[in-house]
Amino acid sequence: MLNRERGADADLGRLIGAVGRGDRVALRSLYEAVAPKLLGIIVRILQDRGAAEDALQEVFVRIWQRAGSYDPQAGAPMPWLVAIARNQAIDRFRQDKSTRLTQVEDGVLERLPDGQDGEADLAQRDALTTCLERVETPQRECIVLAYCEGWSREELAARYDCPVNTVKTWLRRGLISLRGCLEAA
Known part of the structure; x- marks a missing residue:
């Protein structure tokens, strides 16, 4: 087995x-x-086959560009x-997350889930x-992004460039305000 690995x-x-x-x-x-x-490896990091296939193409571009610097004395080729591949996938993951966190959020209220039980839900x-x-x-945006889109407090803090505790306060105050309004309605 070892000889086969060395051969590979x-x-x-x-x-x-x-x-x-x-x-x-x-x-x-x-x-x-x-x-x-x-x-x-890339699919496990990105959790998206299409994005992983795109990243794999980028990996082979990097291999093409860097193959001349590979030194077999420094280590085995597979690692x-x-x-x-791992570095490219992580870069891609961070880039995708950063893009998601900095996009302008238009129509945040339109993302509320639709009711399915007729007039009462409407x-x-x-x-x-x-x-x-x-x-x-x-x-309002934090509430909708957190409870309808599943954003974490950390993601919201990055999106609004503020501390996580500020986001916690916004969510708490927003929910208190929302509850008061809904109870009055």
Whole structure:
């Protein structure tokens, strides 16, 4: 078994060396040899197959660009390839999360779940919408993002560039205001 692993490492090392010299056929062979394993790692990090497939393409662009710097004396080829894939997936995850946290949130009230039991639910939804409109903007947006979209306090704090305790206060005050309005309605 150990000899087989050494043989596989040697084969991967030769392929990476050839890729470093600009050999496109070697890149294809390397892709066929390691893409399934690297894709599995990326999918576990991103939790989205489509995004993982895009990230895998970026991984192989990086491998193409960096293969000339691979030193087989510094370590086995598979950990080197896995590190590139893992780092790319983490970068992609952070970028996607950062984009999500900084997007302008338009129509936050339209994201309230629709009722499914007819007029009673419609009346409750209208009352909730009316009462939410009376809650101050950051509190209202935090409530909707937290309770309808599942955002964490930490994500909301990053979105509004404020401490987590401020978000907790906004949520608490917003819910108190909302409860008071709904009870009066």
